[in-house]
Amino acid sequence: MNQHWTDRLSEYMDGDLSFTERVAVERHLADCAACRETLADLRAVVAAAASLSDAPPASDLWQGIAQHIAPAQPGVVAIGARAAQRAPRQFSFTLPQLLAASIVLAVLSGSGVFLALNGSGRGPAVATQPPSNVRQVDTRASESYYDAAIRELEAALEQSRGRLDPATVEVIEDNIRIIDRAILDARTALERDPSNQFLNEHLENTMKRKIELLKRATSRS
Amino acid sequence: MTIPVLAALLIGATMQQQTDTTIAVRAGARLEVELMNGTVAVRTWNRSAVRVQATHNRSTHIDVSGRGPVIRVTAERRGAEGNADFVFTVPADISIAATGTGMDAEVNGIRGEVSIENVAGNLRLNGGRGRVRLESVQGDISVTGATGTVEVYTVNRGIRLSAVSGTVSAETVNGPIVMEHMQASSVNAETVNGMIIHDGALRAGGEYAFATHNGAVWLVVPEDAGARIRVETYTGNLDSSFAVTMRKTAGADARNFSFVIGNGSANVSIESFGGDVRLRRPGEARPGSNGRNAPLEQ
Amino acid sequence: MTLSVLTELETAVDPDRADAALAAGGDTAAFERLYRRHTARVHSLSRRMLGAEHADELTQDVFVRAWQKLALFRGEAAFGTWLHRLAINVILGRRGEIARRRERFSDDESAFDRLSARPTSADVKLDFDAALQHLPDGAREIFVLHDIEGYKHEEIAQMLNISAGTSKSQLHRARMTLRQHLR
Numbered sequence: 001m002n003q004h005w006t007d008r009l010s011e012y013m014d015g016d017l018s019f020t021e022r023v024a025v026e027r028h029l030a031d032c033a034a035c036r037e038t039l040a041d042l043r044a045v046v047a048a049a050a051s052l053s054d055a056p057p058a059s060d061l062w063q064g065i066a067q068h069i070a071p072a073q074p075g076v077v078a079i080g081a082r083a084a085q086r087a088p089r090q091f092s093f094t095l096p097q098l099l100a101a102s103i104v105l106a107v108l109s110g111s112g113v114f115l116a117l118n119g120s121g122r123g124p125a126v127a128t129q130p131p132s133n134v135r136q137v138d139t140r141a142s143e144s145y146y147d148a149a150i151r152e153l154e155a156a157l158e159q160s161r162g163r164l165d166p167a168t169v170e171v172i173e174d175n176i177r178i179i180d181r182a183i184l185d186a187r188t189a190l191e192r193d194p195s196n197q198f199l200n201e202h203l204e205n206t207m208k209r210k211i212e213l214l215k216r217a218t219s220r221s
Numbered sequence: 222m223t224i225p226v227l228a229a230l231l232i233g234a235t236m237q238q239q240t241d242t243t244i245a246v247r248a249g250a251r252l253e254v255e256l257m258n259g260t261v262a263v264r265t266w267n268r269s270a271v272r273v274q275a276t277h278n279r280s281t282h283i284d285v286s287g288r289g290p291v292i293r294v295t296a297e298r299r300g301a302e303g304n305a306d307f308v309f310t311v312p313a314d315i316s317i318a319a320t321g322t323g324m325d326a327e328v329n330g331i332r333g334e335v336s337i338e339n340v341a342g343n344l345r346l347n348g349g350r351g352r353v354r355l356e357s358v359q360g361d362i363s364v365t366g367a368t369g370t371v372e373v374y375t376v377n378r379g380i381r382l383s384a385v386s387g388t389v390s391a392e393t394v395n396g397p398i399v400m401e402h403m404q405a406s407s408v409n410a411e412t413v414n415g416m417i418i419h420d421g422a423l424r425a426g427g428e429y430a431f432a433t434h435n436g437a438v439w440l441v442v443p444e445d446a447g448a449r450i451r452v453e454t455y456t457g458n459l460d461s462s463f464a465v466t467m468r469k470t471a472g473a474d475a476r477n478f479s480f481v482i483g484n485g486s487a488n489v490s491i492e493s494f495g496g497d498v499r500l501r502r503p504g505e506a507r508p509g510s511n512g513r514n515a516p517l518e519q
Numbered sequence: 520m521t522l523s524v525l526t527e528l529e530t531a532v533d534p535d536r537a538d539a540a541l542a543a544g545g546d547t548a549a550f551e552r553l554y555r556r557h558t559a560r561v562h563s564l565s566r567r568m569l570g571a572e573h574a575d576e577l578t579q580d581v582f583v584r585a586w587q588k589l590a591l592f593r594g595e596a597a598f599g600t601w602l603h604r605l606a607i608n609v610i611l612g613r614r615g616e617i618a619r620r621r622e623r624f625s626d627d628e629s630a631f632d633r634l635s636a637r638p639t640s641a642d643v644k645l646d647f648d649a650a651l652q653h654l655p656d657g658a659r660e661i662f663v664l665h666d667i668e669g670y671k672h673e674e675i676a677q678m679l680n681i682s683a684g685t686s687k688s689q690l691h692r693a694r695m696t697l698r699q700h701l702r
Contacts, residue, residue: 010691041698048647049666054563061579068583168340171359171377175394178414182434189455197544198453202494488591
């Protein structure tokens with residue numbers, strides 16, 4: 001078999017040859033039964049490839065996937081779709097002792113908040129992902145953890161108030177009130193429409209803004 | 222005029238001191254500035270040197286030290302930060318880090334990294350390349366012409382970005398975020414009480430996310446832009462100056478829509494709890510489009 | 520200024536679209552439904568590209584990545600198409616690491632020869648999928664991408680960081696070798 005000709009057969013079949021080259025191959029094919037047979041073989045390979053069907057995996061892989069999107073044990077954080085879109089911000093301020101010791105705000109997931117409280121005598125109470133088919137419970141559970149973080153930070157802010165310039169304190173308090181109003185708006189709306197995904201996420205994001213503001217306020221004092 | 226008053230006036234007149242020092246630097250140097258209150262002005266020259274000019278009172282000491290590529294300038298008073306007005310003249314490729322409490326800063330012409338941390342004061346940056354980060358609590362922040370990873374945070378007041386490219390993150394609580402002549406490939410802008418305006422390129426494959434609680438979001442969509450736009454609002458309205466074909470996104474929330482413009486290659490996400498979402502073409506009326514700067518106050 | 524609006528509710532027509540939107544909001548049950556519908560395709564692609572021993576792990580990686588990126592899926596293309604492209608990216612990202620583990624990356628001439636020998640019995644027909652596994656890595660990947668997944672040589676050249684000419688010649692060698700097993 002003349003390899004020069006057979007080497008062109010795939011390109012010929014796929015339409016990748018120039019006009020002149022194609023004519024030359026066709027002329028050769030007219031005279032060469034072996035090449036015609038090879039071409040037919042190649043067509044069969046391509047047809048077989050196109051007709052392959054997809055087989056599912058032998059074992060069920062879902063558990064392995066579920067672990068990475070909804071952790072079953074404390075301390076493991078999940079990165080949800082929402083957080084992937086809006087990456088958590090790194091603060092360059094040094095964290096005050098209180099924050100470093102007692103509160104670590106972990107990465108938000110799409111439907112829940114993971115908050116690890118350790119040290120300071122509170123014990124390792126950690127939120128685990130509530131079942132995904134109970135969205136209302138999600139928000140309530142995550143809200144209570146946010147509320148705990150906010151209370152801690154407000155207490156820290158109160159303690160450090162004396163070290164902050166009064167004008168700055170006023171600005172921070174004004175803005176906490178602005179965020180509080182926004183949180184109230186979202187909560188009120190959620191009472192009327194508890195399964196509204198946008199509202200759930202918006203409430204969580206707004207609470208997160210409050211925590212970020214409190215962290216910045218306490219770290220600057 | 223009694224003698225004690227005259228004496229007091231004379232003492233006052235000599236209270237302001239001047240410091241003027243120039244230090245040679247190599248390429249890739251970094252200038253670190255620390256003060257409590259005062260002003261920081263930075264401009265550039267062609268020399269491989271940093272000139273430090275400061276005006277301050279007698280009890281404040283200006284400490285200038287160089288260690289390797291880092292020049293540290295501190296206004297010091299009784300062991301803590303003091304007050305001073307600085308003018309720095311620097312090579313353009315220098316990086317700058319400034320920390321203050323009541324600082325007004327204006328930085329011009331820098332082609333290096335810029336980091337400014339402040340509490341109360343206005344920050345203005347023309348330039349900046351690579352990592353650019355400005356943080357404040359009370360005060361306007363304005364950035365023009367930066368390119369790289371640009372992060373701007375304030376709490377009370379607004380953010381104005383102009384001709385910025387790269388990856389942009391802008392957050393405030395009580396103030397608008399106005400972005401014009403933008404060339405960024407990724408934008409994340411969030412405010413609670415304020416409007417968001419984005420006027421600029423929506424680049425192919427880019428990611429743009431805008432979120433506000435009770436402000437309007439104005440998105441100017443260039444004629445040749447291709448974007449998939451998702452809008453979520455609770456009580457706001459969506460209005461567009463050009464025709465779009467909407468689809469309700471699955472989940473059937475009342476005011477969630479998505480639509481495609483052009484080849485749909487950029488991803489845009491707009492969220493507003495109570496504010497309207499407005500889509501416009503370039504040149505159409507919007508806040509700030511009449512030639513005057515869009516207000517940075519609500 | 521008025522809005523010209525054509526609203527359609529598509530949830531009834533396309534379950535993928537509905538489930539993708541739910542999953543993007545954090546609904547893991549919806550994501551599991553998507554997984555069940557698309558795992559065969561992703562697993563087969565992984566198996567053909569990088570071998571049976573890595574297919575399970577790769578499939579899981581693809582779906583975890585899909586979960587993370589769901590916010591970026593806007594529902595305008597079919598979910599399956601989007602997922603497929605994401606799977607290709609994950610697979611291509613892993614192939615270097617896997618190939619280094621296997622130490623068999625460049626064109627392995629002896630593999631072609633082994634496969635090219637005629638089967639001892641005229642009745643034996645190796646399973647086509649199994650035959651794929653005996654091709655050298657590069658040729659197999661190119662064959663899968665071109666003849667099974669339908670990519671063009673220019674696209675394959677970019678994905679695998681080779682020239683279009685190399686893609687064409689490797690494809691041809693893969694086809695010539697595989698034809699023995701269809702007789």
